[in-house]
Amino acid sequence: MTVSSPAYVRVRTSDFLQHERCSPIWDQLEQVSRGRFEGNLEVVATDRVQLVAESWDRGLRFETAPGERRFLFSGAFSVWRPFRWCGHTIGHDAVAVAGPGRLARGFSADGRRWLLRVEQELLQACVAEFGLDLTALAQARARRVDPAALERWAGSVIWTLQRRRSGSERLLEADARARFERRTAYLLVETLGSALGTGRCPDAAPSTREAAVWHALTVARRSGARLRVPVLADRVGVSQRTLEASFREEFGVTPVRYLRVRRMNEARRELVTTAPGTGTVTAIATRHGFDELGRFSVEYRQLFGESPRETLREAPPPRLDPRPVEHAADGG
Numbered sequence: 426m427t428v429s430s431p432a433y434v435r436v437r438t439s440d441f442l443q444h445e446r447c448s449p450i451w452d453q454l455e456q457v458s459r460g461r462f463e464g465n466l467e468v469v470a471t472d473r474v475q476l477v478a479e480s481w482d483r484g485l486r487f488e489t490a491p492g493e494r495r496f497l498f499s500g501a502f503s504v505w506r507p508f509r510w511c512g513h514t515i516g517h518d519a520v521a522v523a524g525p526g527r528l529a530r531g532f533s534a535d536g537r538r539w540l541l542r543v544e545q546e547l548l549q550a551c552v553a554e555f556g557l558d559l560t561a562l563a564q565a566r567a568r569r570v571d572p573a574a575l576e577r578w579a580g581s582v583i584w585t586l587q588r589r590r591s592g593s594e595r596l597l598e599a600d601a602r603a604r605f606e607r608r609t610a611y612l613l614v615e616t617l618g619s620a621l622g623t624g625r626c627p628d629a630a631p632s633t634r635e636a637a638v639w640h641a642l643t644v645a646r647r648s649g650a651r652l653r654v655p656v657l658a659d660r661v662g663v664s665q666r667t668l669e670a671s672f673r674e675e676f677g678v679t680p681v682r683y684l685r686v687r688r689m690n691e692a693r694r695e696l697v698t699t700a701p702g703t704g705t706v707t708a709i710a711t712r713h714g715f716d717e718l719g720r721f722s723v724e725y726r727q728l729f730g731e732s733p734r735e736t737l738r739e740a741p742p743p744r745l746d747p748r749p750v751e752h753a754a755d756g757g
Contacts, residue, residue: 433589438464441485442697449475450497450540451489455690457676457683458484458534461730469589471596473544474606478502478586480537484677488530490523494545496562497523498613499538502579506536509675512635513567520570520617524563530639532676539582543610551607551614562617570616578616585609634671637663641672645684651714654680688713689728692721696736706733 438444444464445454456462464481491497499521501507507516510531515521523529525545545559552559562568585605588594596602641661645652652660657680658668672680692713699709707718710733715721725733 432468432470434466434468434470435590436466438462438466438481440697441481441483442694444479444481448477448479450477450542451487453488455486455687456483456728457486457532457678457686459727467586467590469585469596469605471602471606473547474609475540475542476582476585476609477540478537478582479540480535481533482535484532484534486530486532486676488528490528491525491542494525495542496525496545496548497521497529497540497542499529499540500575500579502537502539502583506534508533508536508538511566512633512675515567517575518569518572519567520575521567522562522565524565527563534677539579541582541609541613543606543613547606547610548614551610554611555614555618568617574616578612581612634667634674637661637668637671638675641668641680642687651684685724686728688715689721689725692725692733693729693736696733699737701738704737706737709733709737 434447436447438447439462441454441456441462441464444462444466445451447466449468449470460483462481462483465479467478469476489497499510499515500519501515501517507514508531509515510521511523511529513519513521521529521531549559552562585594594601594605596605641657644657644660654668655665658665661668663671668680672678672683676683678686692709692715695704695709695712696706706722710718710721722733729736
């Protein structure tokens with residue numbers, strides 16, 4: 426999503442593609458678990474900082490990159506709803522990290538998360554005050570932090586969103602925007618402080634299976650064919666049992682199920698963006714490797730809560746536009 430800056434946006438989303446489009450963070454989302462999607466998104470954005478609180482009620486795979494000279498951080502609001510991030514489990518004692526030029530990818534079943542994308546220069550200025558080095562953070566994927574400090578940070582995120590929601594903090598003036606940006610970056614660095622340079626909070630231990638999963642997805646995508654699991658495991662260089670366990674750890678499903686769901690997501694993207702009268706369900710399903718249209722339609726409805734024909738009948742604008750709860754662009 427491109428928002429005028431500074432801006433405050435609060436929307437409810439009824440499709441993962443809507444959520445992807447409305448978020449300033451995600452490059453790609455894929456729905457893995459069955460059922461009609463419902464999500465919420467709240468954004469406070471300036472040129473240097475994008476602070477996001479979001480939730481969804483289905484299992485989604487996500488992928489994004491923070492961009493050049495930007496950092497991306499994320500964490501869970503709820504102790505009981507951790508999520509996967511680059512092979513790490515992010516719960517009540519860890520913060521997910523993606524440094525400049527690094528890809529962030531993972532899976533979240535449900536729950537509520539916060540995300541913060543911040544310019545490197547702004548972060549560096551705050552880090553310097555603590556006498557810490559930003560280089561170690563740029564190489565991290567996840568950092569363990571004091572749960573109490575993380576809880577205070579989450580509280581500050583909620584406080585910031587409440588102030589914008591109520592209109593008590595409007596970012597009309599450059600000074601106000603600068604204060605918001607510096608305060609947000611400073612509070613995050615304060616939370617991460619012990620993890621950045623003292624060695625008391627080492628990187629969260631990564632999963633050794635994550636590489637196998639993403640290697641398998643790369644092989645499957647490049648092959649252009651539906652590979653059987655034994656063949657896929659052989660090309661990845663792991664046993665079939667290891668590959669099965671790795672997919673279950675990352676996505677909660679088998680490789681066969683995930684690869685089929687992924688093709689179903691690709692078909693949905695095409696159905697959603699096809700203007701009525703310019704394409705057919707049969708042609709789109711066949712293009713994505715589904716030869717049995719009846720089975721495709723049944724599985725599609727189970728996954729997304731509607732038939733492929735219902736998706737295709739919807740004009741693209743209503744399918745993609747969010748249902749705004751509030752959208753206020755300061756100074757616009």
